[in-house]
Amino acid sequence: MALKETLANDQSKALSDGRIAGPMPWVIAIMVFLTILAGAAGIAMFDSASQNNEQLARKMTVQILEEDPIARQTQRQQVRDYLQNLPQVESVRALSDEEVAELLEPWLGTNSNIGDSASNLIPLPAIIDVELKQVANKALTDTLLRELRPISSSVRADTQESWVAPLYDVMQSLIILILGLVILLAAATAATVVLAVRSALDTHRSTLDIMHLMGSTDSQISRLFQRRVAVDAIFGGTVGFAIGCITIWLLSMQISGLSSGIVGQISMPCYGWIILALIPLMMGFLSIYMARWTVQRAMKKIL
Amino acid sequence: MHAPMQTVVDFENVGLRYGAGAEALTDLSFKLFAGSFYFLTGASGAGKTSLLKLLYLAHRPSRGMIKMFGEDIVTMPRNRLPGFRRRIGVVFQDFRLLNHLSAFDNIALPLRISGIEEKDLEGPVNELLSWIGLADRASARPTTLSGGEQQRVAIARAVIGRPEILVADEPTGNVDPEMAIKLLQLFAGLNKLGTTVIVATHDIHLLREIEGAQMMRLKDGQLSDPTGAFKNPATPLILNK
Ligand SMILES: Nc1ncnc2c1ncn2[C@@H]1O[C@H](COP(=O)(O)OP(=O)(O)O)[C@@H](O)[C@H]1O
Ligand SMILES: [Mg+2]
Numbered sequence: 001m002a003l004k005e006t007l008a009n010d011q012s013k014a015l016s017d018g019r020i021a022g023p024m025p026w027v028i029a030i031m032v033f034l035t036i037l038a039g040a041a042g043i044a045m046f047d048s049a050s051q052n053n054e055q056l057a058r059k060m061t062v063q064i065l066e067e068d069p070i071a072r073q074t075q076r077q078q079v080r081d082y083l084q085n086l087p088q089v090e091s092v093r094a095l096s097d098e099e100v101a102e103l104l105e106p107w108l109g110t111n112s113n114i115g116d117s118a119s120n121l122i123p124l125p126a127i128i129d130v131e132l133k134q135v136a137n138k139a140l141t142d143t144l145l146r147e148l149r150p151i152s153s154s155v156r157a158d159t160q161e162s163w164v165a166p167l168y169d170v171m172q173s174l175i176i177l178i179l180g181l182v183i184l185l186a187a188a189t190a191a192t193v194v195l196a197v198r199s200a201l202d203t204h205r206s207t208l209d210i211m212h213l214m215g216s217t218d219s220q221i222s223r224l225f226q227r228r229v230a231v232d233a234i235f236g237g238t239v240g241f242a243i244g245c246i247t248i249w250l251l252s253m254q255i256s257g258l259s260s261g262i263v264g265q266i267s268m269p270c271y272g273w274i275i276l277a278l279i280p281l282m283m284g285f286l287s288i289y290m291a292r293w294t295v296q297r298a299m300k301k302i303l
Numbered sequence: 304m305h306a307p308m309q310t311v312v313d314f315e316n317v318g319l320r321y322g323a324g325a326e327a328l329t330d331l332s333f334k335l336f337a338g339s340f341y342f343l344t345g346a347s348g349a350g351k352t353s354l355l356k357l358l359y360l361a362h363r364p365s366r367g368m369i370k371m372f373g374e375d376i377v378t379m380p381r382n383r384l385p386g387f388r389r390r391i392g393v394v395f396q397d398f399r400l401l402n403h404l405s406a407f408d409n410i411a412l413p414l415r416i417s418g419i420e421e422k423d424l425e426g427p428v429n430e431l432l433s434w435i436g437l438a439d440r441a442s443a444r445p446t447t448l449s450g451g452e453q454q455r456v457a458i459a460r461a462v463i464g465r466p467e468i469l470v471a472d473e474p475t476g477n478v479d480p481e482m483a484i485k486l487l488q489l490f491a492g493l494n495k496l497g498t499t500v501i502v503a504t505h506d507i508h509l510l511r512e513i514e515g516a517q518m519m520r521l522k523d524g525q526l527s528d529p530t531g532a533f534k535n536p537a538t539p540l541i542l543n544k
Contacts, residue, residue: 207401209399210399210401211412211416212388213360214412214413214416215385215389220416303360303361303363303384
C-alpha cells in the first residue's frame with residue numbers, strides 16, 4: 001500500500017482507479033511462474049549437459065576381446081603401458097576382472113563361472129579407461145588403434161561420445177524448445193499488457209483528451225500508465241516468483257532423492273538462481289515498456 | 304505604458320475540413336493582438352467551435368498558415384505543441400471537468416501538468432477558489448456542484464496557469480444573464496492583466512458588456528467583416544442596435 005502511494009504521485013490523481021484492469025497482476029503472476037519453471041528446466045538441463053559433456057568428451061574406453069585369460073592379461077598390461085607413455089594421454093586405468101564382471105553383471109548375471117577359464121561360454125573383455133588431454137575424436141582413436149594393433153589384434157576403442165551424443169542432442173533440442181517457450185511467454189505477457197492498456201486508454205479517454213489539451217506531453221501521459229503497470233508487475237512478479245521458487249525447490253528435493261542416472265545429476269546451479277531472479281525483473285520492464293509503447297502510439301494519432 | 308501591439312495569432316487563408324465533407328472554415332485571414340478582447344459570434348453551426356479548436360491546438364488546419372506567438376504551428380513538430388498549449392487556457396462549452404477529481408484538483412491540474420510543486424500550487428488554487436466564491440466547496444466533486452458552480456470551476460481551471468491566450472466557447476451558455484455578466488467581468492479582469500481573450504457566443508447582447516471588445520462574425524465558415532474594423536484593434540467595435 002505504501003509502495004502504491006509512493007508510485008502514484010499527484011499528477012497521477014488524474015486517472016481515477018489505481019490499477020489498469022482487474023486480472024493484469026494475476027496474468028503477470030502466471031506468466032512469471034510459467035517462465036520460471038521453463039527457465040529452471042532449461043538452466044538445469046544446460047548445466048548438466050555442459051558439465052558432463054566436458055568430462056565425457058575426453059574419455060575413451062579400450063577393450064581387448066581375447067579369449068585366453070593369460071594372453072588377455074599380458075595384452076592388457078602391454079596396452080596400458082603403451083598408452084600411459086603417449087603424450088595425448090592424461091591417465092590410464094585398467095579395470096580388474098572383478099570390476100569388469102561387476103560392470104557387466106546387469107547384462108550377464110552373477111554366474112560364477114563367467115570369465116574364469118578358457119572353457120567359459122562368454123569370455124570377459126579386458127577394459128582400460130583412458131582419459132585424454134583433449135576431446136576424443138574418430139581420427140585420434142583410429143591412430144591409437146593402428147598403433148595398438150601389433151600388441152593386441154583384438155583391441156577396440158570406444159569414445160563415450162558415441163552413446164552420450166544422442167542424449168545430448170535431445171537435451172539440446174529441449175533447451176532450444178524451452179528458449180522458444182520463454183520467448184512465447186514474454187510475447188503473451190507483452191500482448192496482455194497492450195490489450196489492458198488499450199482498454200484503460202478507452203476508459204480514461206476524456207480525461208486524457210483534457211490533459212492533452214492542457215499541454216500534457218506524451219511521456220507525462222504514458223507515465224501515468226507505466227506507474228500502474230509497474231504496481232501490477234511488482235505484485236504479479238513477486239507472487240509468480242515466490243510460487244515458482246517453491247515449486248522448483250520441492251521438485252529438486254524429489255529429484256535429489258533419485259539415486260542414479262543422468263536425471264539424478266540434474267541440479268540448479270548458483271548462477272541459475274540469479275537468472276531466475278532476473279525473470280520477474282525482465283517481465284516487469286517488458287510490461288512497463290509495452291505500456292509506454294502502447295500509450296505513445298495511441299497519443300501520436302491525435303495532434 | 305503599453306508596448307506596441309504584438310500579434311499573438313496570425314491566420315492566413317486558413318481552411319478546415321472534417322473528413323471528406325465541405326470546408327467548415329474557409330479562407331480565414333486575421334490577426335489577434337496581445338491584450339485585446341474578442342467576441343466571436345455567429346449562428347449555430349457557423350464554425351465558432353471549429354475556429355476555437357484551431358486556436359487551442361486541437362486540430363491542424365487543412366490548408367493555410369497559422370502563426371501563434373510568432374511561430375508557425377502548422378508545420379511545428381508534435382513534441383513542441385504541449386509547450387504552446389500550456390500558454391493557452393480553454394473553457395469548453397461543456398466544461399469537461401474531471402468528475403473523479405475535487406474542485407481543487409480540477410483547478411490545480413494545469414499547474415500539476417506544468418510540474419509546479421505541490422507546496423507552490425496550494426496558495427494560488429485556494430486564492431482562485433475564493434475569488435470564484437467556492438472556497439468552501441474545494442473538496443466537492445463536480446457532479447455535486449450546480450451548473451453555474453461547475454462553469455466557474457471550469458473558468459478557474461482555464462485561468463490558473465496565467466495563460467497568454469484565453470479561449471472560451473459559449474461560456475455563458477447555461478447560466479442566467481446575471482451570472483453571465485459576472486463571468487464576463489472575470490474575463491475582463493484577466494484581460495486587464497494582459498491576457499488575450501477570445502469568447503465565442505451567439506448572444507450578441509453580451510457584446511456591449513465589455514468596453515473595448517472587438518467582434519469577429521462567422522457565417523458559414525467565413526468571416527463576414529464588411530468593415531474590417533476588428534483588424535484594427537484601436538477601434539472598439541461595440542454593437543449599437
Ligand atoms: N467533428 C466534426 N466532424 C464533422 N463535422 C463537424 C465536426 N465538428 C463540427 N462539424 C461541422 O462543422 C460546422 C461548424 O461546426 P461548429 O464549429 O461546431 O459550429 P458552431 O460552434 O458555430 O456551432 C458544422 O456544419 C458542423 O456540423
Ligand atoms: Mg459550438
